[in-house]
Amino acid sequence: MQPLLPVTILTGFLGAGKTTLINYLLNHNNEKIMIIENEFGQINVDGGLLKQDTNIEIVEMTNGCICCSVQGELTQALHKLHQQRLDGKIAFDRLIIETTGLADPAPIVQTFFIDDLIRQTIQLDAVITLVDCEHILQQLDEHRVASSQIGFADRIILTKTDRVSEQQKLTAIDRINRINNKALIFEAIQGHIPKTQWLDIHAFDLDEQLNINKGFFVINGNKQLTANFKPFLAASEPKQSWSDDVVSYLLEAGELDLKKIGAFTEQLIEKYGNDMLRYKGVLAIHDQPQRLIVQGVHKVVGFDYGTPWDNPNQRISRFVIISRKLPFDEIRQDFIETQSS
Numbered sequence: 619m620q621p622l623l624p625v626t627i628l629t630g631f632l633g634a635g636k637t638t639l640i641n642y643l644l645n646h647n648n649e650k651i652m653i654i655e656n657e658f659g660q661i662n663v664d665g666g667l668l669k670q671d672t673n674i675e676i677v678e679m680t681n682g683c684i685c686c687s688v689q690g691e692l693t694q695a696l697h698k699l700h701q702q703r704l705d706g707k708i709a710f711d712r713l714i715i716e717t718t719g720l721a722d723p724a725p726i727v728q729t730f731f732i733d734d735l736i737r738q739t740i741q742l743d744a745v746i747t748l749v750d751c752e753h754i755l756q757q758l759d760e761h762r763v764a765s766s767q768i769g770f771a772d773r774i775i776l777t778k779t780d781r782v783s784e785q786q787k788l789t790a791i792d793r794i795n796r797i798n799n800k801a802l803i804f805e806a807i808q809g810h811i812p813k814t815q816w817l818d819i820h821a822f823d824l825d826e827q828l829n830i831n832k833g834f835f836v837i838n839g840n841k842q843l844t845a846n847f848k849p850f851l852a853a854s855e856p857k858q859s860w861s862d863d864v865v866s867y868l869l870e871a872g873e874l875d876l877k878k879i880g881a882f883t884e885q886l887i888e889k890y891g892n893d894m895l896r897y898k899g900v901l902a903i904h905d906q907p908q909r910l911i912v913q914g915v916h917k918v919v920g921f922d923y924g925t926p927w928d929n930p931n932q933r934i935s936r937f938v939i940i941s942r943k944l945p946f947d948e949i950r951q952d953f954i955e956t957q958s959s
């Protein structure tokens with residue numbers, strides 16, 4: 619049996635630097651990479667821009683954007699690639715899906731959980747969102763899809779920071795952080811970022827990392843990684859208030875009752891799953907030494923027990939939800955009521 623094929627979804631608004639990033643990767647990489655990409659409209663320019671060599675195959679989907687035809691065209695393309703791999707007609711080590719700048723990642727991400735063959739052969743590694751530091755504020759004001767792309771991200775790569783002042787950059791980061799306080803933010807000028815920062819990060823594994831507001835990292839050029847890591851704002855209060863329709867919510871409580879939290883999660887997803895882009899919980903369950911991990915995308919959710927809590931006195935349940943506006947006070951109250959009495 620072949621190992622699961624890792625797939626990375628690369629998203630970001632028009633002109634955010636997706637092709638530039640892929641080209642940088644292809645110039646600093648030995649793996650064979652399959653890229654599925656598409657452009658909005660009939661003429662696909664990006665295929666021409668991407669560096670062509672023997673380590674890259676490109677499947678272009680020009681028939682509208684991926685998200686409109688996701689259940690059909692993308693699923694079909696993935697099935698076909700799988701068969702060609704099985705037949706030995708084509709060989710590659712990973713797949714990158716570059717979405718059009720106008721795509722909402724939701725249906726693309728869901729494809730990897732819905733289709734049986736895809737679930738059994740492909741492992742969704744992460745959603746990486748590129749954010750154009752120069753234009754993001756305007757894009758967020760004008761295009762709902764821009765906040766969705768940020769909300770879905772496991773990692774955010776900030777581009778074009780060479781074109782803005784330090785203050786503009788900090789303002790952009792503040793706003794991004796409010797939409798998604800779970801994704802680590804990296805900076806890459808002209809796509810210069812080591813692939814280890816955005817490939818094979820296993821974001822959909824049921825692990826115990828919540829990564830809330832961990833920080834901001836500068837990766838610039840080919841310098842040593844560690845020398846360039848710059849911690850950023852730790853959970854700061856936003857300096858300005860924005861009205862983005864996607865925001866991050868954090869629920870916190872002590873030990874929870876398993877039945878109650880099960881019912882809470884079920885109802886939450888039933889009622890608000892369509893609005894909840896990504897969510898993750900690391901929960902302390904009464905009489906259970908291990909952490910309970912919950913992770914989901916809209917109405918697709920996974921649960922598993924993780925490692926035991928190190929310190930029995932520090933068993934705190936945390937649940938992060940990145941969502942369109944929710945009645946937070948009510949949800950927080952319901953969450954607190956799932957505590958074991």
Ligand SMILES: Nc1nc2c(ncn2[C@@H]2O[C@H](COP(=O)(O)OP(=O)(O)OP(=O)(O)O)[C@@H](O)[C@H]2O)c(=O)[nH]1
Binds near residue numbers: 634
């Ligand atoms: N100054 C500057 N320009 C950049 C940077 N990253 C990308 N660009 C430029 O921005 C333009 C758009 O970059 P692309 O890589 O084509 O962006 P894209 O996200 O693939 O664009 P679409 O396919 O239209 O969604 C190109 O002219 C790039 O050279 C950066 O970090 N700094």
